[in-house]
Amino acid sequence: MKTRFHQRNRPENNMSKKAWFLLGVFVVGILVFSLFDGMLVRIAAPLWKGQNATAISAWKISGFLRDKNELLSENADLREKVVADDLLISSLRAIENSREELLNTYGRTATSSFVAATVIVHPPETPYDMIMLDAGAGSGVSVGDTVTLPEGAKIGTVTEVFESDSRALLYSTNGEETSAVLERGQVPVILVGRGGGTFEIELPRDVAIVAGDRVLGPTIASAMIGVVRDIDSAPTDSFKKVLVESAARIHSLHFVRIIK
Amino acid sequence: MVTLMLVLLILAFPYWVYLPALGLSVLLLPLYWEAVFLGFLIDVFYGVRVHTGISLQYPCALLVLLLILVLIPVRERIRSHA
Secondary structure (H helix, E strand, O other), X not given: OOOOOHHHHHHHHHHHHHHHHHHHHHHHHHHHHHHHHHHHXXXXXXXXXXXXXXXXXXXXXXXXXXXHHHHHHHHHHXXXXXXXXXXXXXXXXXXXXXXXXXXXHOOOOXXXXXXXXXXXXXXXXOOOOXXXXXXXXXXXXXXXXXXXXXXXXXXXXXXXXXXXXXXXXXXXXXXXEEEEEEOHHHEEEEEEEEEOOXXXXXXXXXXXXXXOOEXXXXXXXXXXXXXXXXXXXXXXXXXXXXXXXXXXXXXXXXXXXXXX | OHHHHHHHHHHHOOHHHHHHHHHXXXXXXXXXXXXXXXXXXXXXXXXXXXXXXXXXXXXHHHHHHHHHHHHHHHHHHHOOOO
């Protein structure tokens, strides 16, 4: 009687075939996507821009359907916010003017050219603290340019440039290290990104710091990077951990400036 | 059809919608190799380029590939031939 053992080996052969097939798919993917990444972003950019427009229209339509009392209460809240923001803007302008005066005294100027850009993709669409901007090489944007809020706070750096779009990495990206200075005491620190628009700083226990302190950029034209939100220190530790929140609300970024 | 739906999710929804959807598709569909391409798409659209090697340039695609590779023998072992 003839016995066949081929049957037993079949599943393993099948598995290795599938594995090789998948590895082939991965290699093809690397080749295709590294060649056409710019083109894919160009194809997707109008969809993202359209999506922003749709979201704004939907928001306007939803306004008609909301309860009157809810709208009145929201209106009152927004009025308060406008007053608070006006005060903040006036104080920032005063700081800006005094900074420019100081720079002029030392023969330096704070002028710089910039490109205004709209944020077409921001977290939480992106799993990382990365934003996509609608200005690219055609508008003079280049890798390494600084991205700031319209109010002046620095938020990131351009890492990739396409013809009409660019990609910027926010300073708050997990693991990203940024030099900064604590406004109180002018202490130089390294901000370590923790994702979600937050940073962490490790400071010696003796350094004075309180929630609400500002963290500035290290250059002479020091723009704000973030604000201290929380301080974690145990009595036995020689260092304390400081949680800093980015000046940018990364989930609702709309306009930014790209400084050359 | 599933791939088209996932592409739409990737383009228009937050990551906490499209990443679990992609994971579920890989788990539920037999040898869903298209998911590797969807991983590449996520990396190209939203990835942070760290120029230290392929594995870090396409982390999402690599993770999807590893997940499918791990699932191949698991599926073979739990398959019922009744």
